Amino acid sequence: MVKFTHLIPVFPFIAFLINIFFGRKIKKVSALVSILFSTVSFLVSIFTFIGFLNGEGSYVVYRFLSFNNTALDFGVTVDALSCMMLLVVTCVGTLIQVYSIGYMEKDPRFSRFFAYLSLFMTSMLSLIIADNLLMFYMGWEGVGLCSYLLISFWFEKMSAARAGMKAFITTRIGDTGFFIGILLLYFITGSVYFKDLSALDTQNNLFYIAALLIFCGAIGKSAQFPLHTWLPDAMEGPTPVSALIHAATMVAAGVYLVARTYSLFMLNEASLAVVGVIGAITALMAASIATVTNDIKRVLAYSTISQLGLMMLGLGVGGYSAGTFHLMTHAFFKALLFLCAGSVIHGVQTQDLLKMGGLFKKMKATSITFVIAALAIAGVPPFSGFWSKDEILAEALNNGHPVLFSAALLTSLLTSFYMFRLIFLALFGRPRSELHAHESPKVMTIPLGILAFFSIFIGLLGSPFTHHAFQNFIAMPGLHHQEEIAVNYLAMGLSILVAFLGIALSYLFYIRNNKILAESVRAKFKPLYNLISNKYYFDEIYDFLFVKPALRLARISSGFDSGVVDRAVNLAASQTIVLSKIQAWFDRYIVDGLVNLVGIVFQVSSGALRRMQTGLIQNYLLVAFFGIILVIIFKLIGGN
Amino acid sequence: MLNSLIQQLNNSGLPLNSFAQLSFYFIAGLTCLFAFLVVASRNVFHSAVFLALTLLSVSGIYLLLDAQFLAVVQIIIYVGAIMILFVFCIMLTSRISDKAIRQVNQQVLFSLTLALIFLAIFYILIIKSPWLSSGAEIEPLSLKELGRSLFSKYVLPFEVISLVLLAVMVGAIAIGKARKE
Amino acid sequence: MIPQSHFLILSAIIFCIGLFGALTRRNAIGILMSIELMINAANINLVTFNKFLGSPDGLGQVFALFEIALAAAACVVGLTLVISIYRNAKTIFIDKINLMKW
Numbered sequence: 001m002v003k004f005t006h007l008i009p010v011f012p013f014i015a016f017l018i019n020i021f022f023g024r025k026i027k028k029v030s031a032l033v034s035i036l037f038s039t040v041s042f043l044v045s046i047f048t049f050i051g052f053l054n055g056e057g058s059y060v061v062y063r064f065l066s067f068n069n070t071a072l073d074f075g076v077t078v079d080a081l082s083c084m085m086l087l088v089v090t091c092v093g094t095l096i097q098v099y100s101i102g103y104m105e106k107d108p109r110f111s112r113f114f115a116y117l118s119l120f121m122t123s124m125l126s127l128i129i130a131d132n133l134l135m136f137y138m139g140w141e142g143v144g145l146c147s148y149l150l151i152s153f154w155f156e157k158m159s160a161a162r163a164g165m166k167a168f169i170t171t172r173i174g175d176t177g178f179f180i181g182i183l184l185l186y187f188i189t190g191s192v193y194f195k196d197l198s199a200l201d202t203q204n205n206l207f208y209i210a211a212l213l214i215f216c217g218a219i220g221k222s223a224q225f226p227l228h229t230w231l232p233d234a235m236e237g238p239t240p241v242s243a244l245i246h247a248a249t250m251v252a253a254g255v256y257l258v259a260r261t262y263s264l265f266m267l268n269e270a271s272l273a274v275v276g277v278i279g280a281i282t283a284l285m286a287a288s289i290a291t292v293t294n295d296i297k298r299v300l301a302y303s304t305i306s307q308l309g310l311m312m313l314g315l316g317v318g319g320y321s322a323g324t325f326h327l328m329t330h331a332f333f334k335a336l337l338f339l340c341a342g343s344v345i346h347g348v349q350t351q352d353l354l355k356m357g358g359l360f361k362k363m364k365a366t367s368i369t370f371v372i373a374a375l376a377i378a379g380v381p382p383f384s385g386f387w388s389k390d391e392i393l394a395e396a397l398n399n400g401h402p403v404l405f406s407a408a409l410l411t412s413l414l415t416s417f418y419m420f421r422l423i424f425l426a427l428f429g430r431p432r433s434e435l436h437a438h439e440s441p442k443v444m445t446i447p448l449g450i451l452a453f454f455s456i457f458i459g460l461l462g463s464p465f466t467h468h469a470f471q472n473f474i475a476m477p478g479l480h481h482q483e484e485i486a487v488n489y490l491a492m493g494l495s496i497l498v499a500f501l502g503i504a505l506s507y508l509f510y511i512r513n514n515k516i517l518a519e520s521v522r523a524k525f526k527p528l529y530n531l532i533s534n535k536y537y538f539d540e541i542y543d544f545l546f547v548k549p550a551l552r553l554a555r556i557s558s559g560f561d562s563g564v565v566d567r568a569v570n571l572a573a574s575q576t577i578v579l580s581k582i583q584a585w586f587d588r589y590i591v592d593g594l595v596n597l598v599g600i601v602f603q604v605s606s607g608a609l610r611r612m613q614t615g616l617i618q619n620y621l622l623v624a625f626f627g628i629i630l631v632i633i634f635k636l637i638g639g640n
Numbered sequence: 641m642l643n644s645l646i647q648q649l650n651n652s653g654l655p656l657n658s659f660a661q662l663s664f665y666f667i668a669g670l671t672c673l674f675a676f677l678v679v680a681s682r683n684v685f686h687s688a689v690f691l692a693l694t695l696l697s698v699s700g701i702y703l704l705l706d707a708q709f710l711a712v713v714q715i716i717i718y719v720g721a722i723m724i725l726f727v728f729c730i731m732l733t734s735r736i737s738d739k740a741i742r743q744v745n746q747q748v749l750f751s752l753t754l755a756l757i758f759l760a761i762f763y764i765l766i767i768k769s770p771w772l773s774s775g776a777e778i779e780p781l782s783l784k785e786l787g788r789s790l791f792s793k794y795v796l797p798f799e800v801i802s803l804v805l806l807a808v809m810v811g812a813i814a815i816g817k818a819r820k821e
Numbered sequence: 822m823i824p825q826s827h828f829l830i831l832s833a834i835i836f837c838i839g840l841f842g843a844l845t846r847r848n849a850i851g852i853l854m855s856i857e858l859m860i861n862a863a864n865i866n867l868v869t870f871n872k873f874l875g876s877p878d879g880l881g882q883v884f885a886l887f888e889i890a891l892a893a894a895a896c897v898v899g900l901t902l903v904i905s906i907y908r909n910a911k912t913i914f915i916d917k918i919n920l921m922k923w
Contacts, residue, residue: 614919615919616745616915616916616919617915618745618747618843618844618845618852618915618916619747621843621844622747622750622751622754622844625754625758625840625844626754629754629757629758629761632761633761636761660823661823664823664827668827668831671831671835672831672834672835672838675834675835675838675839675858676838678838678842678854678855678858679838679839679841679842679845679846679851679855679858684848684850684851687851687854688850688854691854691857691858694835694858694861695857695861698835698861698864698865701828701831701865701868702865702868704823705828705865705868705869705871705872706872707868707871707872707882707885709882710864710868710882710885710886710889713886713889714889717889717890717893718857718861718889718893721893722857722892722893722896725896725897725900726850726853726854726896726900729850729900729903729904730850732904732907733850733903733904733907733913741914742847743846743847743848743851744845744846744847745845745846745847745916747844747845748845751841751844751845752841752845754840754844755837755838755840755841755844756837758837758840759833759834759837762829762830762833762836762837763830763833766826766829766830766833767826771825771826771873779875780872781871781876781879781882785877785878785879786879786882786883789878789879789880789883790883790886793878794878794883797887798887801887801890801891804890804891804894805890805893805894808894808897808898809897811898811901812897812898812901815898815901815902815905816901816904816905818908
């Protein structure tokens with residue numbers, strides 16, 4: 001069953017080829033092509049999963065490179081982690097493509113969009129099944145490219161084009177670190193295979209550096225502090241893209257990378273600590289920004305950053321299964337959130353929360369699923385988010401990281417607060433402007449329903465009710481997770497408490513005391529509010545630190561160019577002009593004269609010769625036969 | 641057909657050689673005559689009819705050469721198929737009965753001379769050449785053997801020919817199709 | 822018994838008639854017909870040699886068969902070209918068709 005795993009990325013690639021080359025011909029059918037092929041990938045993923053349960057494992061597909069005494073094989077990793085990711089990515093990806101039929105319906109580049117989505121699936125899936133870092137890196141760059149193409153899909157909008165470039169360049173900074181990390185790892189161990197990573201046990205400090213460099217890549221891709229600024233801007237792309245790339249799959253690739261190379265991080269406590277701290281900073285910072293943002297998609301973008309930070313935090317405190325569990329549940333409910341937001345935007349044609357309100361009555365299906373997703377992310381039991389978030393909190397507490405625990409707890413509070421702020425502002429209360437909202441078509445609401453189902457129930461897989469089935473399934477062999485997982489009731493209780501506290505707070509602010517309380521709080525924490533609502537001035541800081549100096553350097557260089565280099569060039573040019581005038585004279589009268597003479601000779605002679613070419617085929621035939629006869633006669637005479 | 645006729649005549653007591661020779665010269669003479677009329681007729685349609693007759697006579701020659709299968713193929717393909725094509729083509733393209741239009745070009749005399757010289761060379765060569773001949777009588781090739789060799793030893797060229805025919809069909813349709821504009 | 826050379830001479834005569842036709846006819850269809858005559862002359866030669874030299878697998882006849890098929894193919898393409906030319910140039914007299922000559 002596992003033998004077809006390496007074909008999983010091939011199917012979407014076929015769809016990509018069909019759509020990119022024949023997209024204009026087949027028009028709307030391209031959506032069907034993409035969906036069909038990703039469904040096939042999904043089915044093959046299920047087979048892979050079944051095969052894995054039956055004990056089949058990784059295998060090598062073909063030898064890619066062989067040099068000196070080492071060789072690079074392209075292989076396929078089949079383990080719990082990759083099986084989980086394959087299922088999540090193909091399932092969510094297929095649903096999002098179905099949803100896109102409705103969302104992109106009127107777009108002139110409809111089939112191009114689906115081609116990109118398919119290419120994205122290809123890259124993402126090949127990244128997942130990679131069994132070595134090099135192949136992983138190829139898929140990694142592939143998703144980066146697709147993310148760029150899709151963010152700036154509406155490139156007529158200046159902001160979208162800029163956002164695409166920003167995303168590409170920002171993640172590139174991380175990728176550079178990642179690539180150096182791969183090279184360093186190869187330099188130390190002579191291998192790029194994941195399976196060799198788990199065999200390392202030396203206390204070499206270089207491993208620490210390599211781990212940090214690889215984490216750089218994860219920071220860029222997963223939009224962690226300090227490279228998180230691209231993700232909110234990436235919301236310029238179409239909403240299904242935001243759902244697919246910036247919620248469920250691509251940003252999760254960073255977390256997946258850390259999980260994949262987890263044994264490398266485990267070599268050194270310090271590198272794990274870095275992961276945890278970065279995650280905590282990111283989670284808190286993004287969650288706080290989300291509380292004051294008014295663009296519905298940007299709220300979700302910051303929420304994504306924050307949740308990714310939480311996953312990193314989970315991984316950082318040693319909760320391998322907790323981090324990956326949250327990765328899975330998050331993929332479902334965040335995709336659902338984005339698709340709901342897309343449906344709302346599709347319905348009301350605005351992204352501004354302050355202009356929405358009272359949509360619950362007009363968009364029943366969307367609103368119900370939206371609320372389910374919000375409950376899931378806020379961590380209300382028994383929705384999926386509760387189990388995975390609780391797992392992270394418990395891990396933080398059990399493994400003795402009180403600071404990180406409190407950061408995660410605070411993040412949870414903020415999460416439920418801003419989520420319900422969004423829900424209350426958008427769906428309840430009185431409409432704040434003249435909007436003619438309408439429910440989205442079936443093709444969009446059905447994926448919402450399916451995702452809502454997963455958002456509710458997928459978490460039960462890792463709950464005490466199923467004896468932590470997921471955790472036991474995903475646990476790395478040789479990790480301490482083989483032992484019994486204790487339910488930490490303190491963490492669970494606190495988690496439930498903050499979830500409801502957050503909901504209550506936002507209810508207080510946005511439903512009951514509509515304005516006055518909010519204003520007073522805002523006034524009291526004026527500096528803090530300004531700091532947060534300006535996104536901690538990250539863009540301004542980067543602008544000041546990197547963009548401005550780069551521009552200044554460019555301006556100085558340009559001055560040097562025009563003042564010194566250009567002048568020298570101009571001098572040379574004027575010299576050349578004088579010289580070339582002399583040459584021109586020589587050319588015109590002597591060289592050209594000779595050439596023309598040759599031309600005239602040929603013209604005259606060919607004028608005479610062209611009479612031989614009558615243009616009548618029978619003439620030619622006659623002459624040819626005449627020649628044959630001559631040849632035969634000469635031959636006969638010679639023979640005699 | 642002709643052979644069985646010869647067989648009967650043979651049984652009736654006439655000398656075989658003289659009859660076979662007689663029929664050969666008769667058919668050969670007809671062939672030459674028709675062939676000449678093909679090139680000499682002013683009317684293209686008449687040419688086509690004489691071509692058909694020439695081809696029929698050639699199939700008679702094949703019979704005399706013990707190549708019955710080939711004779712039948714000659715009639716089916718040439719007289720049956722190719723001639724139809726010619727006739728269609730003539731009807732599609734030209735005003736056939738227009739006698740005023742000259743049918744030959746200016747190089748008739750030169751061409752005639754050349755053709756006659758060519759014929760003379762052929763004649764001299766054929767007469768002078770010592771033709772290899774296995775003195776014994778050679779058994780005529782049976783249709784069964786012909787079929788067997790066609791489908792065993794020569795099966796590759798046979799298939800190649802079928803490919804060529806396919807290509808010709810496609811090409812003819814592509815060239816002959818009327819343009820939209 | 823008819824001597825081999827008589828068949829060969831017959832084929833030579835037909836060939837030369839065909840050659841003469843191909844060289845002199847103005848009508849493209851006439852030229853094609855003349856070419857068919859020449860091909861037939863060649864076929865007669867093939868069958869003659871097969872008969873007089875003998876060949877266990879009938880190479881001469883097989884070859885003549887192939888030749889008939891190829892002649893048919895050539896003829897089809899030729900006639901299609903003639904029709905196509907007629908459609909464009911409104912004539913099939915090939916001394917009128919000398920567009921390629923400058």
